[in-house]
């Protein structure tokens with residue numbers, strides 16, 4: 001990417017260029033690309049296991065799947081939602097971004113990541129040269145949990161077959177799980193996000209490479225971690241270029 005353009009993107013992320021201590025700004029090409037840190041065996045993430053009711057939506061094409069999601073009453077969230085939030089983006093996308101669940105604004109508009117966190121997600125994508133329109137964005141849950149509470153294990157298990165079928169149809173080159181809840185549900189682990197980031201995981205039977213990073217809502221609350229998120233994004237971009 002053109003260095004000036006990249007600087008603009010970093011500015012959009014509110015990340016200044018790295019400085020060599022007591023010196024001039026380091027060229028962005030000199031920013032080290034993070035490498036996967038070996039994790040001690042006891043902390044390794046278990047291999048992704050097939051989801052118990054995986055395959056439940058197998059065979060559904062995009063319109064059929066969208067209709068099934070819109071009509072879903074598998075869990076109690078169907079009685080509190082305004083509408084389902086299927087996902088948005090290119091059906092030819094190489095990148096699949098997966099968040100946790102719709103919030104209030106997403107529930108109102110029927111589109112994922114449209115609030116303040118969504119603005120930051122768009123900036124994060126732009127920072128690695130991607131537009132919102134060329135990726136696909138979805139959530140682990142298609143309905144908003146009341147009060148934005150965490151999804152329950154049952155809700156996630158009931159809803160995941162929809163995401164699995166979205167993945168089967170999309171065949172993304174790479175998945176980016178944003179936030180602990182998305183990463184832990186997709187990888188079926190309770191390992192902390194801190195330990196899951198900066199490693200290449202694989203999702204499901206198709207073994208799509210999956211990178212975990214911070215949720216943009218968390219980054220809005222903790223801007224000091226934006227730098228780590230930037231490292232994760234570069235790492236994901238590098239992994240995507242390799243597959």
Ligand code: URA
Nearest residue numbers: 099100101102112113
């Ligand atoms: N947070 C998420 O995880 N997903 C959304 O769609 C919006 C906010």
